[in-house]
Structure formats: structure tokens, C-alpha cells
Amino acid sequence: MLFIGTPFELNRIMIIRIIVMIAIILFFWLALRKRSMIPGRAQSLAEMGLDLVRVNIAEDLLGKKDGRRFLPLLTTIFFLVLVMNITGIVPAMNIAGTSLIGLPLILAVVAYVTFIYAGVKKHPATFFKNALFPPGVPWPLYIIVTPIEFVSTFVLRPVTLTLRLLMNMIVGHLLLVLFFLATSFFFFEADGLFKLFGIGTFAFGIVFTLFEVLVAVLQAYVFTLLTTVYIQLALADEH
Amino acid sequence: MDTTTVAALSGNIATIGYGLAAIGPAIGVGIVVGKTIESVARQPELQGRLTVLMYIGIAFTEALAFIGIATYFIFTAGQ
Numbered sequence: 497m498l499f500i501g502t503p504f505e506l507n508r509i510m511i512i513r514i515i516v517m518i519a520i521i522l523f524f525w526l527a528l529r530k531r532s533m534i535p536g537r538a539q540s541l542a543e544m545g546l547d548l549v550r551v552n553i554a555e556d557l558l559g560k561k562d563g564r565r566f567l568p569l570l571t572t573i574f575f576l577v578l579v580m581n582i583t584g585i586v587p588a589m590n591i592a593g594t595s596l597i598g599l600p601l602i603l604a605v606v607a608y609v610t611f612i613y614a615g616v617k618k619h620p621a622t623f624f625k626n627a628l629f630p631p632g633v634p635w636p637l638y639i640i641v642t643p644i645e646f647v648s649t650f651v652l653r654p655v656t657l658t659l660r661l662l663m664n665m666i667v668g669h670l671l672l673v674l675f676f677l678a679t680s681f682f683f684f685e686a687d688g689l690f691k692l693f694g695i696g697t698f699a700f701g702i703v704f705t706l707f708e709v710l711v712a713v714l715q716a717y718v719f720t721l722l723t724t725v726y727i728q729l730a731l732a733d734e735h
Numbered sequence: 736m737d738t739t740t741v742a743a744l745s746g747n748i749a750t751i752g753y754g755l756a757a758i759g760p761a762i763g764v765g766i767v768v769g770k771t772i773e774s775v776a777r778q779p780e781l782q783g784r785l786t787v788l789m790y791i792g793i794a795f796t797e798a799l800a801f802i803g804i805a806t807y808f809i810f811t812a813g814q
Contacts, residue, residue: 556787656798663801718794725791 581712615730675701756803
């Protein structure tokens with residue numbers, strides 16, 4: 497904790513979030529400050545990430561024109577989630593910036609507002625009607641369909657976006673804590689042959705650390721992808 | 736524990752609840768990935784598109800498991 501007792505009280509996760517924010521800005525500023533035709537290492541890394549969001553997510557799902565429109569938002573979400581997740585395995589930080597509900601919730605609300613905005617802008621009169629009363633359904637079925645559509649579109653989407661990211665990070669952190677605590681216990685407190693178990697838990701700890709890298713990248717990708725899919729569904733012409 | 740009790744367990748029932756909550760999504764994710772592998776084996780040229788669809792499918796399916804974990808925190812927060 498820093499600045500205890502002042503309005504600027506910071507806990508560990510807030511400090512990590514601030515460091516991550518500065519790191520992202522510094523990285524992109526340094527990597528793309530002097531752009532050259534033959535990219536250096538930092539520049540090609542930055543371009544690889546930007547390209548992944550632009551080509552594989554935005555343009556692939558939304559098409560060239562709409563992809564360009566929502567690209568800044570999608571890129572921001574992707575890199576913010578990615579770097580915040582990666583801090584979960586960076587030594588001396590060891591906890592993901594996304595493992596408190598605030599950040600995932602804010603991002604989910606942004607995604608929620610964006611896809612409703614996109615839908616209302618594209619179909620001002622029919623967006624909510626099409627979302628709640630899908631055409632081509634015999635009218636008595638609306639009694640069942642409309643509540644289901646309402647819950648799944650307007651309630652469960654932001655909730656699952658938040659929970660998926662948050663729980664992945666919490667569970668990953670708990671797993672690593674369990675493995676390394678068990679290692680410490682077996683090595684320093686258990687006696688006799690039990691010390692051998694420590695080797696196993698330590699190996700699993702390392703393996704799961706690597707697994708967490710995969711999860712971090714995958715969750716950033718999935719979060720961005722789902723935001724894009726929701727925007728795409730809102731923009732779709734007919735339902 | 737009185738003398739008529741034959742067996743007793745202590746702990747939190749929420750852990751068993753999470754175990755139950757994980758069964759459905761586990762089967763679901765298995766089916767999604769299995770079917771994707773099957774389709775890629777049939778039409779390897781569609782792999783890129785199918786992988787994206789697979790991730791979307793997995794994301795929707797595993798959401799239930801994460802709601803399962805969240806219920807533990809929700810129910811223990813009130814106590």
C-alpha cells in the first residue's frame with residue numbers, strides 16, 4: 497500500500513495497473529516512433545499485434561469499412577487485457593491487473609454500450625424490436641422467446657464477459673499460489689521422503705506458469721473476439 | 736457429533752457444487768473442440784474460419800463454469 501490515509505491510497509493491484517498503463521504507452525511510443533520500411537525487433541512485434549487485431553479480428557468479422565470504424569476500440573481492449581493479464585506471471589508483480597472485478601466490468605460495460613450503440617445507429621427503429629422479437633417466429637412463441645432473448649442479449653452478455661476474464665485470472669492465480677505454497681511446504685517443513693513431492697509440485701508450478709501465458713493471450717483474444725461478434729450481430733442486416 | 740452418526744464430513748458444500756458445475760461445460764467444450772477437429776480433417780482449407788468459430792463456441796460454453804466459480808464467492812460473501 498502506498499499513500500495510506502490520503503485520498504490517493506493505492507493497493508498492489510492499482511500500482512500494477514498504473515505500471516501496465518505506462519508500459520503500454522511507452523512500448524508503442526518507442527516501437528512506432530521511428531517507423532522504417534524494414535522494421536526492427538520492437539516495431540515488428542508491435543505491428544504483429546496490431547495486425548492480429550486488424551486483420552484477423554476486425555476486418556475478418558466486420559468487413560473493411562465497419563472494421564476500420566471499431567478498430568481503435570478493439571485494439572485498446574485487446575492490448576489492455578493482454579498486458580494486464582500478463583502481469584499475473586511477471587516476477588515481482590505476480591498478480592493480474594484484471595483479477596479484481598473493476599477492470600473487467602468497465603471493459604464489459606464499454607463493449608455493451610458499443611454494441612447497443614452500433615445497433616441503434618444502424619437500425620434506429622428496428623434494433624430493439626429485432627433483438628427482442630426475432631422475425632419469422634409464430635407469435636405465441638414470443639411469450640417464451642422474448643424473455644430468453646432479453647436475458648441472453650442484454651443481461652448475460654456483459655455478465656459473462658466480466659466473469660470469464662475475472663475468473664480465469666483469479667483461478668490462474670490461485671492455482672499458482674497453491675503449487676508454490678505446496679512446494680515451499682514440502683521442501684522446508686515436511687520430513688523424510690515427503691520432500692520428494694516438492695519436486696513434483698514445483699514442476700507443475702512451472703508448467704502452469706507457462707499455461708498462464710497461453711490463458712492470458714487467449715483471454716485477451718476471446719474478449720476482443722466476443723466484443724466484435726456482438727457488434728457484428730448488432731450490425732447484421734436481417735435476423 | 737453424537738454416537739448415532741456413522742460418518743461425517745466437514746468443509747464447504749460449495750466445492751462440490753463447483754465440481755458439478757464443471758461437468759457440463761467440460762463435456763460441451765470437448766464436443767466443440769472434437770467437432771472442430773473433425774471438420775478440419777474433412778476440409779483443411781477452412782481451418783482459420785473454424786478456429787475462430789471454435790473459440791467463440793468455447794467462450795459461450797465455458798461461461799457456465801465461470802458462473803459456477805462465481806457463485807462460491809457470492810454465497811460466501813454474505814456470511
